[in-house]
Amino acid sequence: MKFVDEAYIEVAAGDGGNGCSSFRHEKYKEYGGPDGGDGGRGGHVYVVADTNLNTLIDFRYARRHEAKRGQHGMGSDMFGAAGDDLTLRMPVGTIISDAETGDVLLELLVPGEKQILAKGGDGGFGNMHFKSSTNRSPRQKTMGKPGDRYSIKLELKVLADVGLLGMPNAGKSTFITAVSNARPKVADYPFTTLHPNLGVVRVAPEQSFVVADIPGLIEGASEGAGLGHQFLRHLQRTGLLLHIVDVAPFDDSIDPVAQAKAIAEELRKYDEELHEKPRWLVLNKIDMLDEAARKAVRQKMIEGLKWKGPVYEISALAREGCEALIRDIYQYLHAQKPPTEEEKEALFDPRFDR
Incomplete structure (x- = not known):
């Protein structure tokens, strides 16, 4: 049929980058101290109500949608870059619900409306965050947090008067x-x-x-x-x-x-x-x-x-x-x-x- 008003897809936001454990190495500085940067945030997954679309046919063939993960932290106090966000365009009137529980997550009712569907994970801390007066050479770092992941159901109800x-x-x-x-x-x-x-x-x-x-x-x-x-x-x-x-x-x-x-x-x-x-x-x-x-x-x-x-x-x-x-x-x-x-x-x- 030409008109497709239901689809099931997998959506995953990006994981956060890991923090870095590093120490400054400079000439004539024997104890440079910690300089490990934080990891970058994972990419978010956004949905946009697009008036140019009237079916969910594209999501019948592309089932997996995943944003980029954040970059890991690096030495020299360099933080990792945030992962690229992913934007999914859907027809106006689309209802987005959790495929497992049936709970409605979002409804796209306004043309051009943009909402976040899955949040990317936060980046981990580098060892520069753990420096203190009693811990001058910390080696601790934290891992990036995972992004949101959903199995979702898309259902289209056309908007008409x-x-x-x-x-x-x-x-x-x-x-x-x-x-x-x-x-x-x-x-x-x-x-x-x-x-x-x-x-x-x-x-x-x-x-x-x-x-x-x-x-x-x-x-x-x-x-x-x-x-x-x-x-x-x-x-x-x-x-x-x-x-x-x-x-x-x-x-x-x-x-x-x-x-x-x-x-x-x-x-x-x-x-x-x-x-x-x-x-x-x-x-x-x-x-x-x-x-x-x-x-x-x-x-x-x-x-x-x-x-x-x-x-x-x-x-x-x-x-x-x-x-x-x-x-x-x-x-x-x-x-x-x-x-x-x-x-x-x-x-x-x-x-x-x-």
Whole structure:
């Protein structure tokens, strides 16, 4: 598959360099004293959230990542150089956890964010550190400390504002093509989408949001049936779910109400919090129905699902109703965001006092 959202790797920071035991040797100085330098620090392992990456495929082939160790201390009071740091670039939305315990170590949520994953070991002390009035010729030195080592699991959850739900061939890929810059594969057979697609929807020059299209779900997806089960995690970070339902299936035996109930049940089985997320019902392919049939199927969906949330009627192919939907989505998302510092200041600005 093109989209890789899990990987297991080994990460090792550099060990610290050893301290040096040495004595000064100069002409006409019989007892020069200790001059052994300290060892250098081992290299750290950093991770950076890179917006240019959208998969973890590189880490499927490169499993071992190790920073350089610190240089050993030397005579003449020379300290060892620190080991070179190692920087790993990962997609935004990557969760880094300990593969053995399952504990989450880091989450990369902000583009360009840089965090330290494994710390390099400290360098050892040279014998110059142990000189005292009672120990004029110390021969002690310490070894460098080992760097952090982890067996880690990388898991990618895409960051999107809106997630698309629906059965295969419900029209999700057609919808994201109609409203955004994404160009996923669209065909007349199920499971056309094999990996998540992200699209940026621009409502105005400075108004936009991100939509995520995952492979279609089928009954039993939460237990592993179909393709969509392994991508349900990508909906957990969205702020709004659009449940797209095909109201004009080619097979008359298919019941859109039963399909919508099945999808909702799969969400509940997979994650109760995901099931409780705000969800809007979007009736797609209405261009294939006349006015009377549209009203009938809308009423049937609302009554069959006992739906109390927003309902939209669209035709993704003809782009009918899409503009009003994306405008309402943006207004909803904007209302959910906390006010910026400028907006907070404006609330207390005496010029706006009424």
